[in-house]
Amino acid sequence: MPTATKSRPKSNRELIFGDLWEYDPAPETADPKLKSRYDLFINGQFVKPKRGKYMPSINPGNEVKLADIAVADQDDVNAAYAAAKKASDGVWGKMSGLERGKYIYRIARLLQDRAREFAVAETMDGGKPIKESRDFDVPMAAAHFFYHAGWADKLEYVAPGREVKPHGVVGQVIPWNFPLLMLAWKLAPALAMGNTIVIKPAETTSITALKLAEIFQEADLPPGVVNIVSGEGPTGAAVMNHPTASKVAFTGSTEVGKIIMRALAGTEKKMTMELGGKAANIVFDDAPLDQAVEGIINGIFFNQGHVCCAGSRLLVQESVADAVLEKLKRRITVLRVGDPLDKNTDVGAINSKEQWNRIDELVKSGVKEGADLHQSACKLPPKGYYYRPTLFSGVSMSHQIAREEIFGPVLSILTFRTVDEAVEKANNTAYGLSAGVWTDKGSRILKMSTELKAGVVWANTYNKFDPTSPFGGYKESGFGREGGRQGLLDYCKVV
């Protein structure tokens, strides 16, 4: 589904070799061991949904159906909560932290053992390049289990001098951009703290969650400790609103986050919300520009831009704006867009047709509002939901593409003159999840990181994650933290 392209400069490769040099395909061939049908995982068993309803999971890279996924309704969600409650009152609630840690550690090891299989499944189900699922999503998911396994018997250090207790049963809903990693972010701290869980993966990406359930069985995780109820929005609402959940955690759009908060206002439930973002990636004129360009490219094209902390608003100091734009225009011509399973692919498929349409709609609004469009003219595969890496220069703060989260491979470029103007523009958004600063001066990094209203500020790098480091937002990007000691605090009562 190509969109209109403008003329583009030739890449270095084309200048030297002409158009003759083509890469051979380099597909990853590990067997993802997919089933044709995935049932719900309740009380340690795979069970059919009570109403017998299934939904298809499509490979966005080629539009082929991968499997049928069970859709849980209220009765299934009730059964999942009953199992979680029993495990919380019984085996898991009574187990020592040391023993719980061994289970979490075992999950991490088994996931590592099956890392390639999980990476292929994740790429086929979600559309992300195999090099990302192989080198980022799966190892980071395992790292989250390892890190939290280490915490399970040291919980007295979560809130030193105070006693911490699990909430009991927690309900969790996650999005489709990092299906396995978001699952690990949610499950690992909750388990370490001694909670039991009912979780819903996103409708387009449930496969790796249900494959992880196979690992729970292999690890002999006691029945009911983790229950996975796949489904769509109504299943998510049933998970969030269930009276048995004393804490809920949600990652997804700000719009759905607000619906959940409205529904739960006035109840006793504890909540954490990780919502949208519109991060400023700020480049000062003293920054090492070539490195900054790599950081900008990673910041917006990693995972096709389906990243809540994506550096989707580039703020460049006016004196270097033309130079940075030229470098970016050239750089996007050599991004390889295509088969997500190819090991050389840089930008894979957009996760769904709906998301492709939303991205395209926002790109059209950018053109209509007068910003200058620059797109890569790369060849796109004939089938699948691919979108050309896109830059907009000449963007002003009032443009829709400068304000709304696009969640796609689209960068809006704005300029600034002074440090204060950069801070003012960066903070002039409803969101506050992340930001990036590129400069040679340490003092400027410190000033910016104090003044930017963002949960994470990266300096001279972008999209760096670690299980020890808390992640979360300000304002409409949500509240609560995931990762590190702070993330554990959100899964316990401090008494």
Ligand code: ADP
């Ligand atoms: P995205 O923009 O990432 O698609 P959504 O907020 O639409 O974000 O979806 C994130 C998750 O929230 C998905 O698992 C989805 O099924 C779920 N969801 C959608 N509507 C609701 C709702 N009303 N209550 C709870 N969960 C919901």
